[in-house]
Amino acid sequence: MPQIRQLHHAITDWFAQNGRDLPWRHPEASAWSVMVSEFMLQQTPVVRVLPVWEEWMQRWPTPADLAAEPAGEALRAWGRLGYPRRALRLHAAATRIVEEHDGAVPRTPDELLALPGVGTYTAAAVACFAFNQPEVVVDTNIRRVHARLFTGRALPEPSYTAAEARLAADLMPDDDALACRWNAAVMELGALVCTARSPKCDACPVAASCAWIAAGQPAPHYTPKGQPWAGTDRQVRGAFMAALRDAEAPVPREALLRADVVQSTGAPEEQRLRCLGSLLADGLAHEGPTGVSLPH
DNA sequence: TACCCGTGGGA
DNA sequence: TTCCCAAGGGT
Numbered sequence: 001m002p003q004i005r006q007l008h009h010a011i012t013d014w015f016a017q018n019g020r021d022l023p024w025r026h027p028e029a030s031a032w033s034v035m036v037s038e039f040m041l042q043q044t045p046v047v048r049v050l051p052v053w054e055e056w057m058q059r060w061p062t063p064a065d066l067a068a069e070p071a072g073e074a075l076r077a078w079g080r081l082g083y084p085r086r087a088l089r090l091h092a093a094a095t096r097i098v099e100e101h102d103g104a105v106p107r108t109p110d111e112l113l114a115l116p117g118v119g120t121y122t123a124a125a126v127a128c129f130a131f132n133q134p135e136v137v138v139d140t141n142i143r144r145v146h147a148r149l150f151t152g153r154a155l156p157e158p159s160y161t162a163a164e165a166r167l168a169a170d171l172m173p174d175d176d177a178l179a180c181r182w183n184a185a186v187m188e189l190g191a192l193v194c195t196a197r198s199p200k201c202d203a204c205p206v207a208a209s210c211a212w213i214a215a216g217q218p219a220p221h222y223t224p225k226g227q228p229w230a231g232t233d234r235q236v237r238g239a240f241m242a243a244l245r246d247a248e249a250p251v252p253r254e255a256l257l258r259a260d261v262v263q264s265t266g267a268p269e270e271q272r273l274r275c276l277g278s279l280l281a282d283g284l285a286h287e288g289p290t291g292v293s294l295p296h
Numbered sequence: 297t298a299c300c301c302g303t304g305g306g307a
Numbered sequence: 308t309t310c311c312c313a314a315g316g317g318t
Binding site for chain 2: 043044045047048080081082083084085086159197198229233234235237238241282
């Protein structure tokens with residue numbers, strides 16, 4: 001294995017040449033805009049996030065701007081990014097930032113962690129990418145790069161281990177100025193080159209020291225499937241949310257249960273009732289005297 | 297810990 | 308077509 005410093009240089013140099021020009025990476029990007037991007041990027045590809053992020057930044061350039069509107073507006077503007085509870089939590093986080101931090105995104109990981117929708121990854125990412133603090137950032141891309149480069153496996157295990165956290169911490173550059181660039185660079189390498197499927201090892205700056213390549217690129221071992229998609233509550237809930245986003249006024253319950261997008265799932269009445277109930281319980285929908293709508 | 301939570305695109 | 312996967316978080 002080469003010296004760690006050689007890896008730092010090889011990967012950050014590659015990043016300087018090949019990193020994408022994403023708007024939330026610009027020097028003038030606000031901490032809030034970075035935080036919004038991190039919420040949107042949770043389990044969602046960059047290309048789908050870009051147009052929605054641009055719209056949000058235009059409409060809600062500060063936490064106070066978002067907090068001043070009903071949560072339903074955040075849900076509607078979330079569009080089809082998926083996992084709409086992220087929009088609900090982002091709105092709640094904005095409200096908390098206004099109430100408890102004078103409208104400014106907090107800069108310590110502990111304060112960030114206390115916000116709804118912010119977990120270990122997002123807290124470290126905002127501290128690092130918005131405030132240039134040398135936090136250890138570990139996402140799915142970084143885990144995969146580490147697995148291949150050092151462990152020789154095609155993919156990391158489903159659960160994040162203490163050994164992985166220790167490795168990520170050990171790999172952090174001592175130089176604080178380099179630390180955040182290192183995090184971003186490894187993440188970008190995983191996103192563009194060291195991808196889950198069809199990795200572009202020919203374009204990899206550290207292929208020569210990759211344990212996975214040295215081992216002959218053994219295939220990943222897939223764990224048995226989770227639940228199928230068709231017929232799941234997630235599909236039915238998504239259909240309800242699509243109907244509510246498109247509605248300009250509260251939809252009578254009976255009409256919503258028979259909405260075209262909902263019917264198209266083929267879900268039986270019992271499941272439709274259960275899913276609508278869960279959306280109401282989650283605060284993703286609101287039921288008033290004239291029907292169901294996005295929350296106020 | 298294991299499971300749940302949306303959506304769309306690529307192989 | 309089917310299946311995997313994408314800058315995770317909450318319970």
